[in-house]
Amino acid sequence: MSFPKPILKTYLFLLLIAGLTSCVKDIDLDQAESITLQPDLQVDLLIFDVDEVDFRDPITNNQKTIIRDTVRLEFLDDDYIQNDLSEVEFSFKYINSFPQSFNNSIFFLSENNNVQHRVDFPIDPGSMSSPVTTERIELIEQAQIGVIRRSIKMVVEIEVLPNSEPFTGELKFQSKGLFSFQF
Amino acid sequence: MLLSQGQNKQLLYNVSDLPQTLMSNPGAIVNFDGHFGIPLFSHISLSAGSSGVNLFDIFDDSNPNVNQRVTSTINRLTSKDYFTAQEQLEILSMGWRLNKDDYFSAGIYQEMDLFAYFPKDPAILVSQGNANYINVPFDFSHVSFTGEVLTVYHLGLNRKIDNQLTVGARVKMYSGIFNVQSVNNTGIFLTRNTPEGPNYYRHFAEDIDVRVNTSGFTTLRDENQTVQEASKDLLSKSFFGGNIGVGIDLGATYKIQNNLIVTGSIQDLGLMFQRDDVENYTYKGTYQTDGIEPLFPGIGPSGAAFPYWDEFEDEVDRNLVDETLNESYVTWRPFKLNASLQFRFGEDCPPCDYRIQTKKIYQNKVGIHLFGIKRPGSLKYALSTYYDTKVIPNLRIKVAYTLDDFSYTNVGLLLSTQLKKFNFYLAADNLFGYLNLAKSRYQSVQLGFQFILNK
Numbered sequence: 001m002s003f004p005k006p007i008l009k010t011y012l013f014l015l016l017i018a019g020l021t022s023c024v025k026d027i028d029l030d031q032a033e034s035i036t037l038q039p040d041l042q043v044d045l046l047i048f049d050v051d052e053v054d055f056r057d058p059i060t061n062n063q064k065t066i067i068r069d070t071v072r073l074e075f076l077d078d079d080y081i082q083n084d085l086s087e088v089e090f091s092f093k094y095i096n097s098f099p100q101s102f103n104n105s106i107f108f109l110s111e112n113n114n115v116q117h118r119v120d121f122p123i124d125p126g127s128m129s130s131p132v133t134t135e136r137i138e139l140i141e142q143a144q145i146g147v148i149r150r151s152i153k154m155v156v157e158i159e160v161l162p163n164s165e166p167f168t169g170e171l172k173f174q175s176k177g178l179f180s181f182q183f
Numbered sequence: 184m185l186l187s188q189g190q191n192k193q194l195l196y197n198v199s200d201l202p203q204t205l206m207s208n209p210g211a212i213v214n215f216d217g218h219f220g221i222p223l224f225s226h227i228s229l230s231a232g233s234s235g236v237n238l239f240d241i242f243d244d245s246n247p248n249v250n251q252r253v254t255s256t257i258n259r260l261t262s263k264d265y266f267t268a269q270e271q272l273e274i275l276s277m278g279w280r281l282n283k284d285d286y287f288s289a290g291i292y293q294e295m296d297l298f299a300y301f302p303k304d305p306a307i308l309v310s311q312g313n314a315n316y317i318n319v320p321f322d323f324s325h326v327s328f329t330g331e332v333l334t335v336y337h338l339g340l341n342r343k344i345d346n347q348l349t350v351g352a353r354v355k356m357y358s359g360i361f362n363v364q365s366v367n368n369t370g371i372f373l374t375r376n377t378p379e380g381p382n383y384y385r386h387f388a389e390d391i392d393v394r395v396n397t398s399g400f401t402t403l404r405d406e407n408q409t410v411q412e413a414s415k416d417l418l419s420k421s422f423f424g425g426n427i428g429v430g431i432d433l434g435a436t437y438k439i440q441n442n443l444i445v446t447g448s449i450q451d452l453g454l455m456f457q458r459d460d461v462e463n464y465t466y467k468g469t470y471q472t473d474g475i476e477p478l479f480p481g482i483g484p485s486g487a488a489f490p491y492w493d494e495f496e497d498e499v500d501r502n503l504v505d506e507t508l509n510e511s512y513v514t515w516r517p518f519k520l521n522a523s524l525q526f527r528f529g530e531d532c533p534p535c536d537y538r539i540q541t542k543k544i545y546q547n548k549v550g551i552h553l554f555g556i557k558r559p560g561s562l563k564y565a566l567s568t569y570y571d572t573k574v575i576p577n578l579r580i581k582v583a584y585t586l587d588d589f590s591y592t593n594v595g596l597l598l599s600t601q602l603k604k605f606n607f608y609l610a611a612d613n614l615f616g617y618l619n620l621a622k623s624r625y626q627s628v629q630l631g632f633q634f635i636l637n638k
Contacts, residue, residue: 031244040311
């Protein structure tokens with residue numbers, strides 16, 4: 001059994017036309033290797049609100065000039081931070097209604113408590129009626145990003161600078177990170 | 184009206200010389216007395232489509248900035264855009280005339296059907312992050328997809344009621360090999376600017392309810408399984424060793440006049456009971472946070488840190504619950520609707536013989552065909568017009584123009600050749616797309632070899 005020649009020729013002609021004209025043009029699939037995802041994530045970090053009670057030793061009731069606390073940021077150990085984080089912009093904000101100034105130190109520590117990065121800045125004095133905002137933006141660029149990758153803890157240390165004014169008020173802290181990735 | 188394709192076989196619909204027309208309308212007019220498909224080759228059907236993007240949109244070789252194009256494409260696509268891929272392989276196909284009015288057909292075919300809406304908001308969150316979308320919610324209802332691989336066993340009966348009406352029905356048994364389904368998801372993720380709040384922002388995960396149901400997946404990913412064991416498992420699932428379902432096709436053809444017919448059908452009105460090898464992944468809950476709040480209990484850098492992070496994680500886990508379950512579920516098959524109006528002309532006059540009662544045979548047909556398919560959230564449609572003719576006794580040609588989501592220039596062509604009892608057909612859709620597949624958003628092709636018997 002065989003197809004009549006005209007029909008066979010028709011099919012062969014159509015297949016030939018399809019073969020000659022059907023193609024993938026004007027594209028470069030090698031560009032797939034250059035595709036990267038570059039999300040920028042705004043993430044809240046730490047907040048607190050301390051007053052004069054927090055500067056008193058709970059056992060002796062003596063006033064302390066320095067208070068500090070440590071928070072583990074376990075996500076800094078995750079693969080997407082270790083492999084794909086390209087830049088971080090930290091924002092720290094204090095709203096102070098104490099009439100005293102403070103020295104602020106923020107440490108980023110490794111698992112072994114080695115300081116990887118440190119941010120120091122003074123906190124301006126305010127008043128109960130007119131709290132003062134002090135803000136600091138800290139950019140960790142790609143060249144230094146290793147300091148964040150090696151960190152796992154964030155320590156906030158506040159030192160009050162006593163003066164003659166009564167030590168009473170509120171110190172509010174806000175912080176966030178703008179994490180830029182390149183996947 | 185949202186127009187689209189996906190399993191639309193407009194080139195094979197209403198082709199009364201081809202047994203495959205019975206698969207889309209069991210009540211079609213049957214112009215043959217028997218058929219037997221070449222096993223595995225009687226019907227091979229492939230199609231793939233994307234309603235909003237093609238390869239050229241991303242990989243244009245005249246513009247090296249591929250990342251800019253990816254971003255602009257993600258921004259341009261909507262959550263109503265979608266991707267489809269289908270494959271059908273007829274394993275066995277046969278049929279014969281029981282009497283002058285009844286035609287019986289039966290067969291087995293394997294089918295794969297994948298459908299996914301573009302998950303617009305999650306795609307933006309992953310590719311661009313939330314920094315430029317403060318106070319803009321990311322909607323997780325955009326995650327909606329289905330996929331299945333199954334074997335279908337079917338028996339159909341076509342009955343000519345009278346000279347005007349032909350009806351038909353096909354009973355189907357489904358044997359599921361693999362299924363995945365994630366539909367009706369809800370929830371948003373939102374980062375809100377909070378100038379009066381305790382931190383710069385507040386992050387909200389509200390009414391999250393995302394569920395992915397799977398069957399036949401756990402066995403597939405079993406790394407300890409040998410190739411022989413995996414093959415045996417797949418074969419077993421193809422022969423009702425896994426999940427089963429039932430369905431029905433119904434159809435009818437009505438001759439308004441001898442040269443004017445109307446047809447209608449519904450295919451795959453059925454469901455699958457997913458009970459075997461089932462795994463469900465769920466993520467549910469509501470949570471909001473401003474960040475972690477240290478309490479300054481007096482532990483310094485050298486001391487052990489208070490487990491704030493662990494507490495935070497526990498709180499998140501309590502409120503946003505991530506579970507893997509083994510719950511049975513039911514899936515509806517994506518049913519399809521067909522309706523057409525056909526005008527026939529060009530009467531072929533057989534040699535005059537008063538001893539034989541001859542029926543009029545029209546060589547040319549023009550018509551309009553509406554196709555619909557049920558997809559998550561909506562029924563989608565395609566509208567075709569066609570011209571069907573026999574150029575020479577052994578060669579039938581059908582040309583169709585289809586309006587769909589993928590193209591306004593979708594012209595398809597069917598060629599069907601009959602040599603004695605042997606038939607070969609080839610149908611290709613969106614022919615202009617073949618000029619440069621990179622710029623095409625949809626292609627489909629169907630072909631097959633079979634024996635068609637006429638007494």
